[in-house]
Amino acid sequence: MFISNTANSSIAELLSNTSLNRQQIIQLLNLDGATTKNQLLKKAHQITLKYNNPQVYIRGLIEFSNRCQKNCLYCGLRRSNRIIERYMMTDDEIISAALYACKNHYGSIVLQSGESTDHRFCYRVTRLLKKIRHLTHGKLKITLSLGEQSKETYKTWFENGASRYLLRFETSNPRLYQMLHPQDSNHSFDKRLEALFHLRDIGYMVGSGFMVGLPTQSIGDIADDLLFLAQLDVDMAGIGPFICHSQTPLYNLKGTLLPEDDRLFLTLKSIAILRLLMKEINIAATTALETLSVEGRKMGLLAGSNVIMLNLTPDRYKTKYTLYEKSKNHRSYEGINNKTIHQSIPSGIKIAYSDFGDSIHYLKRQKRL
Ligand code: 5AD
Ligand code: SF4
Numbered sequence: 001m002f003i004s005n006t007a008n009s010s011i012a013e014l015l016s017n018t019s020l021n022r023q024q025i026i027q028l029l030n031l032d033g034a035t036t037k038n039q040l041l042k043k044a045h046q047i048t049l050k051y052n053n054p055q056v057y058i059r060g061l062i063e064f065s066n067r068c069q070k071n072c073l074y075c076g077l078r079r080s081n082r083i084i085e086r087y088m089m090t091d092d093e094i095i096s097a098a099l100y101a102c103k104n105h106y107g108s109i110v111l112q113s114g115e116s117t118d119h120r121f122c123y124r125v126t127r128l129l130k131k132i133r134h135l136t137h138g139k140l141k142i143t144l145s146l147g148e149q150s151k152e153t154y155k156t157w158f159e160n161g162a163s164r165y166l167l168r169f170e171t172s173n174p175r176l177y178q179m180l181h182p183q184d185s186n187h188s189f190d191k192r193l194e195a196l197f198h199l200r201d202i203g204y205m206v207g208s209g210f211m212v213g214l215p216t217q218s219i220g221d222i223a224d225d226l227l228f229l230a231q232l233d234v235d236m237a238g239i240g241p242f243i244c245h246s247q248t249p250l251y252n253l254k255g256t257l258l259p260e261d262d263r264l265f266l267t268l269k270s271i272a273i274l275r276l277l278m279k280e281i282n283i284a285a286t287t288a289l290e291t292l293s294v295e296g297r298k299m300g301l302l303a304g305s306n307v308i309m310l311n312l313t314p315d316r317y318k319t320k321y322t323l324y325e326k327s328k329n330h331r332s333y334e335g336i337n338n339k340t341i342h343q344s345i346p347s348g349i350k351i352a353y354s355d356f357g358d359s360i361h362y363l364k365r366q367k368r369l
Pocket of ligand 2: 070147
């Protein structure tokens with residue numbers, strides 16, 4: 001771990017700064033005492049309420065296939081994992097999940113799957129976008145999270161109803177990126193960045209992010225990841241703790257990881273610092289947070305996040321969408337209904353129903369605000 005040894009500023013000073021440099025971010029990430037840590041999280045929450053709609057946006061998450069052509073060393077869906085049973089939801093199943101979201105006034109859905117650049121897959125997504133758009137009469141914004149694709153594919157999907165895209169860079173340290181992926185042209189850091197630039201160019205509301213607590217990742221790396229999100233000028237962000245999966249090569253390094261509690265708090269501090277850096281973006285309280293603690297997502301919503309995803313994937317599939325190993329207390333295993341939503345939301349915070357929940361940062365960037 002990197003501990004700064006230059007003169008430290010007081011916490012109050014740092015929290016009132018209009019910008020933060022790498023050294024100051026490292027100092028905040030290293031905060032340890034309960035009081036100072038809480039000061040940071042509280043400040044981030046206040047900024048979230050002040051600069052954004054002071055409500056939580058909800059997204060209906062549809063994990064429609066766990067097939068993936070990639071082989072990321074950290075992920076349970078990697079192509080070489082022969083143990084998991086692969087699935088692909090039917091068009092009808094996907095559409096009925098989208099209609100559920102629409103009927104329940106979610107305002108937005110996320111269509112996510114493992115990566116495929118097969119032309120039949122791309123064509124099918126286009127067809128689904130058209131159908132969903134037609135059936136929901138513009139009442140749902142559609143976010144895609146389908147990995148790296150050609151600029152043409154991104155453009156076709158945009159023209160057919162997708163308006164937001166999530167693509168994490170995972171880590172901004174190219175050495176660490178290499179360590180987390182096979183050494184081939186299918187897993188290139190530069191290509192990932194190029195994809196992010198294409199998405200922005202086309203006009204998507206762009207989301208990116210990274211994992212916290214990766215093997216060999218330093219505090220300095222996390223500070224760089226936060227600054228990289230600011231440099232990319234993202235509209236949305238997802239920062240989640242790394243969670244080991246026993247069916248992946250990275251499992252060998254399990255013993256070297258930070259304890260789960262520390263990983264959880266380091267993620268919360270990262271979210272809070274991002275909120276200080278980017279006041280008007282949407283930040284998700286990721287489902288991985290809830291895997292480390294039953295209260296994880298609530299904690300995220302009190303530390304700078306303003307979005308949660310509610311899993312609409314049918315039960316028989318969602319147990320097979322194992323990017324990481326989920327604990328038994330994981331709420332997304334439970335059937336989602338309008339009564340259980342409140343278990344993931346702190347009391348006093350309202351849900352923004354029937355609201356697209358556009359990122360203010362994006363609207364300003366597009367000069368629509
Ligand atoms: N732990 C935490 N997050 C993971 N992801 C994939 N595998 C893991 C893991 N083991 C995240 C990646 C990816 C997103 C879809 O899921 O950040 O971008
Ligand atoms: Fe596939 Fe994404 Fe998992 Fe990589 S992280 S193996 S691209 S699902």
